[in-house]
Amino acid sequence: MRPSPRHAGTATLAVALAFGLAACGSGSDTITNSSSAPGAAASVTPSGNPGLASMLPEAIRSAGTLRIGTDSTYAPSEFLDADGKTVKGFDVDLFNAVAAKLGLKTQWVSSAFADIIPGVQSGKYDIGVSSFTVNPDREKATLMVSYFSAGTQWATQQGNPQNVTPDTACGRRIAVQKATVQVDDITARSKKCTQAGKPAITVDQYQGQDQATTSVVSGKDDAMLADSPVTAYAVKQTNGQLAIAGAIYDSAPYGYVVKKSDTQLAQAVITALKAVEGDGTYKKVLDTWGVSQGALTAFAVNPSVS
Numbered sequence: 072m073r074p075s076p077r078h079a080g081t082a083t084l085a086v087a088l089a090f091g092l093a094a095c096g097s098g099s100d101t102i103t104n105s106s107s108a109p110g111a112a113a114s115v116t117p118s119g120n121p122g123l124a125s126m127l128p129e130a131i132r133s134a135g136t137l138r139i140g141t142d143s144t145y146a147p148s149e150f151l152d153a154d155g156k157t158v159k160g161f162d163v164d165l166f167n168a169v170a171a172k173l174g175l176k177t178q179w180v181s182s183a184f185a186d187i188i189p190g191v192q193s194g195k196y197d198i199g200v201s202s203f204t205v206n207p208d209r210e211k212a213t214l215m216v217s218y219f220s221a222g223t224q225w226a227t228q229q230g231n232p233q234n235v236t237p238d239t240a241c242g243r244r245i246a247v248q249k250a251t252v253q254v255d256d257i258t259a260r261s262k263k264c265t266q267a268g269k270p271a272i273t274v275d276q277y278q279g280q281d282q283a284t285t286s287v288v289s290g291k292d293d294a295m296l297a298d299s300p301v302t303a304y305a306v307k308q309t310n311g312q313l314a315i316a317g318a319i320y321d322s323a324p325y326g327y328v329v330k331k332s333d334t335q336l337a338q339a340v341i342t343a344l345k346a347v348e349g350d351g352t353y354k355k356v357l358d359t360w361g362v363s364q365g366a367l368t369a370f371a372v373n374p375s376v377s
Contacts, residue, residue, distance in 0.1 A: 100140075100182045104157040120346060124174040126339040131197060136176040139166070140196035140328075142184035144248075144279030147304040147360050148202040151181075161300075161360035165218065166200045166327070168352045172343040183278065185250035188213060191328050197336070199328030202298060204252065206323070210373040214337040215326030217374045218344055219357075219365045222322035223253060224302040226313045227294045228287060235294040237317045242270030246283035246292035249276045253296045256321075280305075288312045300362045324367065324374060337372045344370045 124132060131137065141149045141158060149160040158179040170177045182190060187199040191213060205215045227235050235243050240257075241264035247253040254276060261272035275292050277283040284305045286292040297305070299319045306313045329337045347353045348370075357363040 100180050104179050120172050120343075121174070123172055123339065123343055123346065126335065126342060127173060127175075128333065128335045131175070131336060135174075136178050137170055137197045138178045138180060138195075140180055140182045140187040140190045140199045141201045142187065142279070143179075143181040144281045145202055145298075145301055146281070146308070147300060147362065148298070149179075149200070150281070161356055161362055162200050162202060164356045164359070165347070165353065168347045168356065169340060169343045172346045173339060183250075184248070188328055191330050194330070198340075201328075202301075202325055203328050204298075204323050205326040205373070205375055206252075207375050209326070209328070210375055213331055214329040214333065214372050215374075216329060216337055216340050216344070217324040217326050217367060217371050219325040219362075220322055220367055221298045221300055221325060221365050222319035223256060223296055224299040224319045225294055225296045225316040226284075226287065226302050226306055227316045228290065229311055229314045231314065231316060233293040235316060237296070237320075240264075240272050240294065241267075242272070243293040244273040244275060244291070246275050246277060246286045246295040248280045248283050248297065249278055251297075252321075257296065284309070284313070300365060304361075325365075326374075334372075341370050341372060 141162070143149050143151050143158045145160070147160050148162045149158055151157065152159050158181065163179065167177050180196065182196075184201060187196065187201055187203075188209070190196045191199045202221070203209065203215065204221070205217055209215055225235075225237050227233070233243060235245075237260070240260060245257050247257055254274070257272060257274050261274060265271050275283075275286060277286065280297055280301060283292075283295050283297070287295045288309055294316060296302070299322075302315065306315055327340060329340070344353070354363065354366065357366050
């Protein structure tokens with residue numbers, strides 16, 4: 072399957088890995104919140120399971136806390152609450168439930184999206200939870216634990232004043248978040264435009280998805296593309312200023328990012344996910360955030376190559 076939402080392509084991944092240690096020393100990270108159970112949005116609080124905790128690497132079990140790298144600009148997956156500090160979203164509630172099953176607390180650290188995988192590889196983070204789509208490039212560099220499925224979807228201003236669709240974007244200004252597969256997607260579409268003798272697409276890349284969304288609401292850009300739950304949530308939150316443009320395509324699983332050598336942690340997370348699904352928390356979290364259409368029926372480590 073072709074790489075899908077919010078995923079760095081081969082080129083961007085190579086750059087991230089090459090400069091990862093330098094990027095992680097930028098000092099831009101912010102510890103935004105710590106917790107040991109799902110947020111207020113998910114009322115089911117799973118209890119810790121000593122048997123699951125025994126599966127963890129000794130260093131993590133002793134520390135009692137997982138340090139999580141996340142890009143908190145991606146509602147409804149992970150984004151900042153009104154206080155500007157606390158990370159919330161369905162990714163947060165779900166992984167807090169997984170951690171609770173393992174008897175662990177969570178420390179959510181806001182980071183630039185492109186810096187998270189290098190941070191996991193260097194040991195700066197124990198795990199990356201930030202709507203990372205599973206693809207072969209990432210599976211070569213890390214272990215990815217699948218837990219959700221999403222695709223790409225476009226949005227425009229209400230009424231679509233420029234009549235933009237995914238296949239009629241030549242000559243238009245399109246907003247996208249940096250270091251995502253949507254960059255690869257829109258770049259390839261622009262190339263097809265010029266090969267057909269049509270104007271190239273002007274691709275405006277933003278550090279955060281919130282900035283990309285705002286650019287379309289303001290009319291600076293004619294359309295945006297992002298993960299399907301993110302686009303749907305943006306349309307809802309803008310109170311009629313945005314509208315969906317086109318169907319969802321290129322669906323693929325999201326994965327938690329674990330260091331390549333941390334097989335014990337990855338397997339523990341898989342087992343905890345199954346326990347969270349079994350006690351009803353998995354469904355409740357997704358239902359609460361309106362993203363139940365992305366539920367998986369099975370979880371795996373590096374599902375593309377397993």
